[in-house]
Amino acid sequence: MVRKLDKRAPLTGSDREALASLHITQKTYEPGSYLVREGMVVEASMVVLEGLAYRQKLTQEGGRQIVSVHVPGDFVDLENSLLHVADHNVQALTRCEVAAISVRDIIALIDTHPRIARALWVDTLIDGSIYREWIMNIGRRRAKQRLAHLLCEFAARLRMAGLGEEDGYRLPMTQEQLGDATGLTPVHINRSLKALEAENLIVRRRHYVGIPDWDRLRQASGFSELYLHLDQEA
Amino acid sequence: MVRKLDKRAPLTGSDREALASLHITQKTYEPGSYLVREGMVVEASMVVLEGLAYRQKLTQEGGRQIVSVHVPGDFVDLENSLLHVADHNVQALTRCEVAAISVRDIIALIDTHPRIARALWVDTLIDGSIYREWIMNIGRRRAKQRLAHLLCEFAARLRMAGLGEEDGYRLPMTQEQLGDATGLTPVHINRSLKALEAENLIVRRRHYVGIPDWDRLRQASGFSELYLHLDQEA
DNA sequence: CGGTACGTTGAGATCGGTCAAAGGTTGTGG
DNA sequence: CCACAACCTTTGACCGATCTCAACGTACCG
Numbered sequence: 001m002v003r004k005l006d007k008r009a010p011l012t013g014s015d016r017e018a019l020a021s022l023h024i025t026q027k028t029y030e031p032g033s034y035l036v037r038e039g040m041v042v043e044a045s046m047v048v049l050e051g052l053a054y055r056q057k058l059t060q061e062g063g064r065q066i067v068s069v070h071v072p073g074d075f076v077d078l079e080n081s082l083l084h085v086a087d088h089n090v091q092a093l094t095r096c097e098v099a100a101i102s103v104r105d106i107i108a109l110i111d112t113h114p115r116i117a118r119a120l121w122v123d124t125l126i127d128g129s130i131y132r133e134w135i136m137n138i139g140r141r142r143a144k145q146r147l148a149h150l151l152c153e154f155a156a157r158l159r160m161a162g163l164g165e166e167d168g169y170r171l172p173m174t175q176e177q178l179g180d181a182t183g184l185t186p187v188h189i190n191r192s193l194k195a196l197e198a199e200n201l202i203v204r205r206r207h208y209v210g211i212p213d214w215d216r217l218r219q220a221s222g223f224s225e226l227y228l229h230l231d232q233e234a
Numbered sequence: 235m236v237r238k239l240d241k242r243a244p245l246t247g248s249d250r251e252a253l254a255s256l257h258i259t260q261k262t263y264e265p266g267s268y269l270v271r272e273g274m275v276v277e278a279s280m281v282v283l284e285g286l287a288y289r290q291k292l293t294q295e296g297g298r299q300i301v302s303v304h305v306p307g308d309f310v311d312l313e314n315s316l317l318h319v320a321d322h323n324v325q326a327l328t329r330c331e332v333a334a335i336s337v338r339d340i341i342a343l344i345d346t347h348p349r350i351a352r353a354l355w356v357d358t359l360i361d362g363s364i365y366r367e368w369i370m371n372i373g374r375r376r377a378k379q380r381l382a383h384l385l386c387e388f389a390a391r392l393r394m395a396g397l398g399e400e401d402g403y404r405l406p407m408t409q410e411q412l413g414d415a416t417g418l419t420p421v422h423i424n425r426s427l428k429a430l431e432a433e434n435l436i437v438r439r440r441h442y443v444g445i446p447d448w449d450r451l452r453q454a455s456g457f458s459e460l461y462l463h464l465d466q467e468a
Numbered sequence: 469c470g471g472t473a474c475g476t477t478g479a480g481a482t483c484g485g486t487c488a489a490a491g492g493t494t495g496t497g498g
Numbered sequence: 499c500c501a502c503a504a505c506c507t508t509t510g511a512c513c514g515a516t517c518t519c520a521a522c523g524t525a526c527c528g
Contacts, residue, residue, distance in 0.1 A: 039460070057366060060456035063374035067366040079359045082352065087363045087461040111348045118316065118344065121355045125313045128358060129321045131365035132291060132301040139372045139417025140297035143516070174474065183373025188516055190476060206525090222294035226273075227321040377484070408506065422484055424508060440493095 004073055008119040008232050015113050022109070025100045029053075029092040035076060036090040042080035044100040048072050051096035052172065056180070057088045066181040068130060069093065069154070069173075071161040075123055081106045094172050126229045133227045138183045141222065146182050147192045148201060148221035151209055156225050168203070168210035238307055242353040242466050249349050256343070259334045263287075263326040269310060270324040276314035278334040282306050285330035286406065290414070291322045300415040302364060303327065303388070303407075305395040312358055315340045328406050360463045367461045372417045375456065380416050381426045382435060382455035385443055390459050402437070402444035 011019075026049070029035055035053060036042055048070050055068045055076070067088065070076050076090050081103045110117035130153075137149050154171060158164040175193070176186040184192070196202045201217045203210030211217055218224075245253075260283070263269055269287060270276055282304050289302045289310070301322065304310050310324050315337045344351035364387075371383050388405060392398035409427070410420040418426070430436045435451045437444030445451055452458075 055366070057370045059370065059374050063370075065370040065374045067369045079362060082356050083359055083363065083463050084465060085460065085463075087463070088366055110352065114345045114348055114351065117348060117351055117355070121351070121358070122316050124355070124359060124362060125317055128313060128362045128365060129317065131362060131369060132289070132322055135301045135365060135368050135372060136291045136293065136297075136299040138369060139299045140293050175476095176474080185517055186475085187477090187518080191516090194476085226319070229317050229319075229321070231318060409508095410506080419485055420507085421486080421509090425484090428508085 004119075004123075008122040009115045011115050011119070015115050018109060018113050019116065022101055022105060027098050027100055029096040029098060031092050031094055033092050034089060035092065035096075035098065036080060036086050036088075038086055038089050040080075040086045041084065042077060042086055042103065044102050045078050045081045045106050046076050046090075046101075047099045048074050048076055049097040049099055052093040053090060053096055053098075054093050054177075054181075055088050055090050064180045065183065066177060067134065068127065069181065071157050071163065073161055075120070078106075078120060078124055093177070122232055126232065129227045129229060143182070143184055143188055143192045144195050145221050146184070147178065147189065148196055148217060149223050150178070150182055151196075151202065151211075152218055152221050152223035153228070155209075155211060155214075156223075156228055156230070160228075160230060167212065167214075168208060170207055171209050172207050238353075238357075242356040243349045245349050245353070249347050252343060252347055253350065256335055256339060261332050261334055263330040263332060265326050265328055267326050268323060269326065269330075269332065270314060270320050270322075272320055272323050274320045275318065276311055276320055276337065278336050279312050279315045279340050280310050280324075280335075281333045282308050282310055283331040283333055286327035287324060287330055287332075288327050288411075288415075289322050289324050298414045299417065300411065301368070302361065303415065305391050305397065307395055309354070309357055312340075312354060327411070356466055360466065363461045363463060377416070377418055377422055377426045378429050379455050380418070381412065381423065382430055382451060383457050384412070384416055385430075385436065385445075386452055386455050386457035387462070389443075389445060389448075390457075390462055390464070394462075394464060401446065401448075402442060404441055405443050406441050 025044070029051075035046060038057070050072050053070045053074075053076050054066050055070075056064060056066050058064055076098075077086070080086050110120065133153075137146050141149060151171075155164065155169060158169045163169060173181075174186075175189045178184075178193075179186045179189045182189070193202070193204060197204055199220075200212060201220055203212060259278070263285075269280060272291070284306050287304045287308075287310050288300050289304075290298060290300050292298055310332075311320070314320050344354065367387075371380050375383060385405075389398065389403060392403045397403065407415075408420075409423045412418075413420045413423045416423070427436070427438065431438055433454075434446060435454055437446060
């Protein structure tokens with residue numbers, strides 16, 4: 001994590017010391033359990049150490065929308081340190097190891113260590129960029145392409161987080177969750193996955209997604225990693 | 235603007251002085267002209283003083299998606315001070331007066347004035363919250379409700395910016411632009427607007443949207459202003 | 469070994485898209 | 499002040515992507 005921050009804004013020795021001396025509480029969350037609930041006033045900020053987590057909102061009518069998925073190294077509720085009340089839910093996708101830091105400590109840290117503040121800020125700006133891409137993906141792409149784009153994003157981010165092999169990765173999401181992330185129904189996700197497989201754009205085994213030809217999938221989905229700002233990643 | 239920042243994080247006297255002594259260049263943009271282009275390395279950050287602006291991305295195939303709309307007082311490319319390359323376009327919706335501050339100055343400012351950095355950061359976090367709501371809106375609401383929700387958001391934000399009357403506001407967007415913001419086609423926007431009007435949820439005159447019964451529209455669209463974090467607004 | 473959650477499939481309905489044309493509005497130049 | 503062009507809005511007919519509902523198959527877990 002420190003390495004990631006350093007990449008985002010060069011840290012000084014005292015920055016590193018401050019980070020090292022933070023009081024961190026480690027917690028484990030079971031799949032589906034909530035790390036943050038909408039409306040909550042949050043008193044700790046969390047970084048995913050291991051496992052996957054996602055942010056989610058519900059419409060009045062009960063429609064669920066997953067608005068982001070997080071890999072190890074991501075902050076999942078930094079916003080809640082500075083915004084007073086949580087505007088969405090955060091849930092564990094798989095079993096998650098999480099490091100929690102109290103909001104008080106975070107605020108003290110950013111008020112005294114501008115480089116760290118900047119690095120954290122960059123982190124939330126990249127989140128924002130990913131949100132913008134998701135808006136475009138959901139608003140302007142057809143189901144098959146939309147799903148393919150999501151799979152490309154996961155591939156790129158998991159690789160960045162040091163997970164996943166060269167030609168594929170383990171994706172522990174149900175088709176219903178993929179639907180909630182893309183604004184589609186699980187039934188249509190199923191059909192779209194099959195369509196992608198029929199075109200040899202992906203290969204499916206259990207919860208594993210194989211990508212036989214990265215360039216073809218990237219081309220078919222319109223994926224371009226510019227928006228992930230990987231040059232500012234660890 | 236200073237007032238807005240003060241609301242987001244209490245500023246000290248020296249913070250105020252630093253803000254007052256910033257070197258600001260004022261510029262005017264005609265409707266449709268670009269403030270930022272995707273791929274550009276940006277050397278100035280901008281605040282809208284007057285008029286409306288929007289952020290926009292294009293798919294490979296030329297599909298346009300508006301990812302946010304900005305009212306006076308909003309920063310439109312703060313992210314570009316810290317992210318190296320712009321991942322989207324920013325265009326003037328109406329004629330815009332804009333204050334530009336060089337990235338160099340912004341960075342110097344945030345490195346020496348943590349309260350200001352925090353206030354700006356909060357600003358981008360609220361943008362992030364709005365993105366999340368848009369993802370849900372586009373992903374999980376039907377056309378009519380989706381459009382109604384957007385109109386509610388504009389009502390709330392324009393009021394916050396001191397624009398718009400009690401029971402309506404001027405909305406200088408074409409139906410095509412409304413479509414690009416909601417992921418719908420202009421034809422369907424037209425039909426949805428008429429449907430909303432037929433239910434007396436809105437009244438249309440020229441580019442003016444009248445809201446005869448705010449509570450009914452809010453209820454029909456599932457709008458809740460929690461996500462705007464108005465308690466942290468100016 | 470049975471239960472539960474997840475994945476798959478089909479038929480039919482619906483929402484929203486596409487295409488095309490006609491009506492309005494606005495701005496500009498003669 | 500009018501005529502025209504450009505752009506925006508409105509409308510209809512038709513199409514197709516995606517949803518809904520419902521059943522059945524499959525994998526994992528205790």
